[in-house]
Amino acid sequence: MLQAELIELLGSVAPIIISENIPVTESRESEWHCLQQKETGDENAISPFRFRPQRLRFAVEDEYFEDGDIHRHMYLQDIVTATADDEHPPTISEFRCHIAGCRQLFDTLEGYEHHYNSLHRNVCSNCKRSFPSNRLLEMHILEWHDSLFQVMAEKQCMYECLVGGCGLKFKTSKERKDHLITTHSYPADFRFDKAKKSGRIREKKTQQQKDSHMEVFETATIQQESESMDFSLTPEPESMKTVETEPMQTANLKPRYSYKVPSSICFGQGSVRGFRGRRKK
Amino acid sequence: MWRLKTLRHKASGSANDLEEFKHKRREFEKVLRQARRNKQLISKRLLQNVDEDEEEGDSMETGSIPLSPEQVREMIRGVQSGGEEKAACLASLRKALRNPESQVTFIKSENSMHMLIGQLSSHNAQCQLEAARCLHELSHSTQPSVGQACLPAGPYLLTYLSSQSTKLVELCLYTLGNLCPDSAVVREKLLAQGIVPALANCIHIQRYNLAVVEAVGFTLSQLLQAKDATEKIIPAVMASGIVPHVISALTPDPEFGYGPAIECTWCLHYLVSSNLDNSMLIAQGALSQCSAVLLTLGGAVAQGNLEGGIELLIWPLLRCLGNLLVSGGDVMPEDTRLLAALCVFSQAYLHPQPALSRESLWVLNNLTAGSSGFCSGLLLLNMVPILIQFLSFSKGINSMALRVLGNIAHHGPEYCVRLTQAGLLTALCATLKMAEPEVVTLSLEVLYMLVSSNPQVVEEFTRLNGVPLLEAIQYNSEGEQRVRAAYILDHHFSAFSEVESLSS
Numbered sequence: 106m107l108q109a110e111l112i113e114l115l116g117s118v119a120p121i122i123i124s125e126n127i128p129v130t131e132s133r134e135s136e137w138h139c140l141q142q143k144e145t146g147d148e149n150a151i152s153p154f155r156f157r158p159q160r161l162r163f164a165v166e167d168e169y170f171e172d173g174d175i176h177r178h179m180y181l182q183d184i185v186t187a188t189a190d191d192e193h194p195p196t197i198s199e200f201r202c203h204i205a206g207c208r209q210l211f212d213t214l215e216g217y218e219h220h221y222n223s224l225h226r227n228v229c230s231n232c233k234r235s236f237p238s239n240r241l242l243e244m245h246i247l248e249w250h251d252s253l254f255q256v257m258a259e260k261q262c263m264y265e266c267l268v269g270g271c272g273l274k275f276k277t278s279k280e281r282k283d284h285l286i287t288t289h290s291y292p293a294d295f296r297f298d299k300a301k302k303s304g305r306i307r308e309k310k311t312q313q314q315k316d317s318h319m320e321v322f323e324t325a326t327i328q329q330e331s332e333s334m335d336f337s338l339t340p341e342p343e344s345m346k347t348v349e350t351e352p353m354q355t356a357n358l359k360p361r362y363s364y365k366v367p368s369s370i371c372f373g374q375g376s377v378r379g380f381r382g383r384r385k386k
Numbered sequence: 387m388w389r390l391k392t393l394r395h396k397a398s399g400s401a402n403d404l405e406e407f408k409h410k411r412r413e414f415e416k417v418l419r420q421a422r423r424n425k426q427l428i429s430k431r432l433l434q435n436v437d438e439d440e441e442e443g444d445s446m447e448t449g450s451i452p453l454s455p456e457q458v459r460e461m462i463r464g465v466q467s468g469g470e471e472k473a474a475c476l477a478s479l480r481k482a483l484r485n486p487e488s489q490v491t492f493i494k495s496e497n498s499m500h501m502l503i504g505q506l507s508s509h510n511a512q513c514q515l516e517a518a519r520c521l522h523e524l525s526h527s528t529q530p531s532v533g534q535a536c537l538p539a540g541p542y543l544l545t546y547l548s549s550q551s552t553k554l555v556e557l558c559l560y561t562l563g564n565l566c567p568d569s570a571v572v573r574e575k576l577l578a579q580g581i582v583p584a585l586a587n588c589i590h591i592q593r594y595n596l597a598v599v600e601a602v603g604f605t606l607s608q609l610l611q612a613k614d615a616t617e618k619i620i621p622a623v624m625a626s627g628i629v630p631h632v633i634s635a636l637t638p639d640p641e642f643g644y645g646p647a648i649e650c651t652w653c654l655h656y657l658v659s660s661n662l663d664n665s666m667l668i669a670q671g672a673l674s675q676c677s678a679v680l681l682t683l684g685g686a687v688a689q690g691n692l693e694g695g696i697e698l699l700i701w702p703l704l705r706c707l708g709n710l711l712v713s714g715g716d717v718m719p720e721d722t723r724l725l726a727a728l729c730v731f732s733q734a735y736l737h738p739q740p741a742l743s744r745e746s747l748w749v750l751n752n753l754t755a756g757s758s759g760f761c762s763g764l765l766l767l768n769m770v771p772i773l774i775q776f777l778s779f780s781k782g783i784n785s786m787a788l789r790v791l792g793n794i795a796h797h798g799p800e801y802c803v804r805l806t807q808a809g810l811l812t813a814l815c816a817t818l819k820m821a822e823p824e825v826v827t828l829s830l831e832v833l834y835m836l837v838s839s840n841p842q843v844v845e846e847f848t849r850l851n852g853v854p855l856l857e858a859i860q861y862n863s864e865g866e867q868r869v870r871a872a873y874i875l876d877h878h879f880s881a882f883s884e885v886e887s888l889s890s
Contacts, residue, residue, distance in 0.1 A: 108688065111726050114767070115685040120721040126762040130798030153869040156831035158755035158793040161748060162712040163705075165659035166425065169748075169782075172741030173701045174427065175418050177652060180698055181429035184411055192412070195740035198780035201821035205863035210821055217819050225858065 241267070241297050248278070249301045267291075267298060425613060430564040431604060432526045433557060452487035458495045465501055476505060476516035483523040493524070493535035503539050511551070518546075518557045525564035533568035540565075541579050547588040555588065556601045563605035566612070573612055577622065581609070586628035589635075596642045599635050603649025606632070610656035620660060629657070629670055636675050638682075638699065647679070648698045655702040658709045668714040676707045677719050684727025687734050697739055700731060704745045711752040722763035724753065729769050732776065740783065747776065747786040754793040761794045761801060770794075770808035777813050780822060788817070788828040795835040802839035806846065811836065815850050823864050830859075830870040837878045844878050853879055 114121065163169045172193070179185045200217040202209045204225055211217040227242040228235045231250045236242040244265065247254045257263055262274040264281040268289050275281040278300050285291035285298065421427045453461075461482070464475040482488050492498050505517035521543070524536050543558045562581065565572055585602055592598040606628070609619050623629070635650040654672060658664055664672070680703050683696060711718070732746035754760045764770060776787040791810065794801050810832070817829040836843050847853070856879070859871035 110768075111730055112685070112688045114726040115681060115688050115723055115730070117723060121723050122720050123722055123759055123763050123766065126758045127765060127800050127804070128798070129758045130800065153866075153873055154831055154834050156792050156796070156828070156835075158789075158796050160712040160752040160755045162709055163659065163748075165656055169745075170659075170705065171419065171422055172739070173705070173745065174422055175415060176701065176739070177698065178418055178427055178429045179411075179415065180648075180695065181431055182414075184414055185695065185698075192408070192415075193740060195736055195743070195779045195783060196781050197778055198784055198817075198825065199821040200816075200819045203819070203858045203862040203867075205861055208863070214816055214819065221858065226854075 236297065240269075245297075427611075428567040430526050430528075430567070431560055433522060433560045452485050453482050453491055455491055455495060457482075458488070458491050458498065462495065462498055462501050465505065472505075472510070473512040473516055476513060476520060480516060480520045480523055483520055486527060486529070489524055489527050489532050490529060493532055499535055499538055503542060506539065506542050506546075515551075515554060515557070518554060518561070522557055522561045522564075525561040530568050533565050533572060536561075536565055537572060537575055540576055544576075544579055544581060544584045547584045548591070552592065552595050552598055555592065555598055559588070559598070559601035559605050563601070563608045566605065566608040570612075570614065573609070573614075573619075577618065582619070582622045582626045582628070586626040586631070589628060589631045593631060593635075596639055596646045599631075600646040600649050603632065603635065603646060603653055607649055607652045607656065610653055610660075615656070616660045620657060623657070624666065629667065633667075633671055633675050636679050636703075638679070644695055644699050648695070648702075651679075651699055651702040651706065655705045658706045658713070662713055664710055664713040665715055668710060668717055672706065673710045673714065673717060673719065676703050676710065677721065677724055679703055680707065680727050681721070681723050684723070684730050688726075688730045692734060692738070697735065697742055700735075701742055701745070704731070704742070704749050708745065708749040708752050711749070718757060719753075720759060722760065722767065725750070725760060725763050725767060725769060728753070729772050733772060736776075736779070736783075740779070740781070743776075744782045744786060747783065747790060751786055751789045751793065754790050756793075758797050761797050764790075764794060765801065765804045765808075768808075770805060770810070774809060774813045777817050780820070780825075784817065784820070785822070785824050785828055788825065788832060792828065792832045792835070795832055795839075799839035802836050802843065806836055806840075806843050811843065811846055811850055811852070815852055815855060818852075818855055818859065823867065826859070826862075826864075827866050827870065830867060830874065834870065834874055837874060848879070 176185065197212075200211040200214055202211075202217065202220060202225070207225070209220060211220060223237070224235050226235070227237065227239055229242060229245055229250070231246070234245065236245060244267070248264065254263060258276070262276050264275040264278050266273045266275070266281060266284060266289075268285070271289070273284065275284060278298075282291075282293075282295075282298055282300075285295065286293060291298075418427060461475060461479045465472055465479070479492075483492060502517050502520055505513045506521065508514055508517075521536060521539055524532055527533060540562075543562050546554055546558045549555055549558075562576065566576065585606055589599060589602040592602075606623070609615065610623070612619060632650045632653050635646050636654070638644050638647040654667075654676075658667060658672070661667070667673075680700070683700055683703070686696065687700075728746045728750045732743045732750070735742040735746070750764075754764065764773070770791070773787050773790055777784045791805065795805055814829050814833050814836075817825055818833070820826060820829075833847075837847060853875070856871045856875050860868050860875075862868055862871075
């Protein structure tokens with residue numbers, strides 16, 4: 106509502122009472138959910154939503170009233186000044202990455218978005234590496250985690266050049282790498298063309314940089330084949346403590362690793378591989 | 387009466403002076419905050435002598451040199467010896483008593499209080515006034531011993547509340563007001579001596595003298611802030627007949643200034659926010675009076691008028707209204723102009739006094755909770771975009787704004803549609819990423835109501851790229867958030883996700 110309209114409204118001498126309210130639909134929660142249960146056949150679909158409109162009361166000594174009381178007493182003691190006071194600006198909300206184990210804070214929405222899109226999309230559910238693009242992720246999954254690929258690679262050229270539009274395929278990862286270096290001037294240590302290491306090794310965890318730039322971050326892998334994935338990003342001490350852990354895995358993990366993500370889950374569009382059981386917690 | 391201290395812009399005044407002042411004020415504020423946390427927030431007021439404005443320069447100097455016990459004795463003798471010089475002696479004593487050390491020396495001196503009380507109750511009007519001023523200086527002391535030494539003067543101070551001399555009445559009131567917070571002992575004595583009926587009588591007789599009304603309000607507010615007020619003081623106050631006067635004093639007088647209304651409204655706030663049941667106060671017109679004054683002030687603020695300490699009056703009014711809405715049965719105002727006033731306050735004070743902005747939103751919550759009238763009002767008067775602006779600000783502002791929006795959404799699909807049209811979905815896509823868990827949880831609650839209302843909302847949310855956001859929330863460490871995000875995805879977005887997973 107424009108300022109002028111507000112002024113006009115407040116200038117009205119008579120009370121303004123809305124004659125016709127917008128029609129209300131009572132939500133009979135329990136009935137609705139019974140219906141839902143019948144439809145989905147899921148007896149566990151009890152709504153977790155608890156919001157109800159409620160009037161809040163604050164007692165006279167409540168912390169909620171602190172600022173106003175201080176202002177009042179500063180007036181009594183002659184410290185309040187007539188001129189406007191810029192001592193207490195409102196605080197702008199920060200943003201926080203949702204991924205437990207990350208939990209990084211950002212001043213701006215753009216900062217958050219960039220971080221999330223760079224680091225939490227296109228993540229391989231098997232080895233937790235993140236990739237800058239869907240294509241690179243898909244290639245990685247094929248080359249590292251697909252046994253059929255391994256079989257076929259023995260007979261034909263399966264390693265595709267990384268450069269879009271090139272399309273050449275090679276027999277080995279090394280040949281492709283040489284091609285990238287000679288033909289496409291790639292550096293020898295290009296990050297997204299690491300050769301697959303044989304066997305499962307406990308890799309060193311690298312420290313995630315504060316500004317999220319496109320970098321593969323490697324997380325410690327668990328030695329046994331396991332259901333759960335571990336998202337050990339920059340350890341923020343406080344977030345580490347408040348998380349449930351699946352009992353089976355705790356033995357192998359340092360206590361500061363936090364919330365576990367089932368391996369069958371990938372996030373981000375396009376990195377969906379066997380996207381099932383989102384409800385697993 | 388008080389005027390707000392104006393920052394004196396001296397010709398030679400530099401940025402340094404201003405900085406120093408601000409620094410001192412910040413330090414002072416820290417002290418006050420700690421005091422409140424210790425439930426020891428006490429303030430006293432010193433009534434400046436209007437006749438002596440020109441002496442202000444000197445007074446600092448005379449006050450800075452403490453008197454010796456011998457000098458005190460001499461001054462006492464000077465008064466007791468009588469004659470023409472008495473009043474002058476008392477005047478110099480009063481100036482000397484500005485010094486805290488002199489105050490202590492004085493009360494320790496034999497017969498000092500006896501002498502003062504004698505002069506206070508004498509037939510010499512001038513001496514009476516000067517003695518009262520001396521007592522007033524003493525009452526301003528932060529030393530509990532000094533206040534306690536003034537106790538014998540209590541019955542006299544109370545008696546003179548019925549005096550015809552408004553000057554004397556004012557002095558006595560502020561003196562009493564300063565003595566009240568000192569200790570429970572002092573309060574008990576004054577209560578026993580009938581301070582509450584005396585105040586009631588005083589405000590009744592002097593109700594057209596706004597300076598006195600202000601002084602009564604101040605003294606009453608000091609009583610009502612006591613820790614034991616709820617059991618020991620409030621019942622007496624409610625029974626005394628003072629409340630109707632307090633309520634009628636809420637209407638500010640434009641010529642006189644906000645002082646009387648400020649004091650009386652704070653009294654009302656202490657009453658309302660200490661009681662669990664305020665039906666009596668509502669019956670005496672508290673709710674309608676608060677609403678009426680808020681509307682008037684809303685009009686002033688809407689026109690950009692933030693000067694003169696108007697927030698000192700808005701603040702307690704908001705608290706009265708907010709708590710009256712919860713504790714007075716189901717009495718609800720109906721005037722939708724209140725919505726406009728509250729929106730104006732929350733916007734206007736967002737930067738200068740964010741806590742006041744937050745409390746305005748709190749009152750909006752209490753008005754809209756369970757009132758389809760006010761919810762319709764907010765929608766029809768197009769105030770939702772204003773609420774959406776508040777979602778960027780933390781420390782209770784965005785969460786309260788979300789509650790108000792939730793109150794609206796809770797009324798059903800018709801309300802949800804209009805909320806969506808006002809752009810709420812886009813805003814929720816941002817609030818769902820915020821750091822405060824309460825904000826995210828409330829956002830999920832509101833989102834759920836919106837998507838449940840209409841399949842078009844589901845489409846819109848998908849278009850805004852909200853689905854990956856909900857998926858990400860499922861990996862949040864807060865169970866409350868995971869569970870809600872999962873539920874929304876399962877019940878409203880499962881169709882979409884299956885399509886996606888199949889196509890890749």
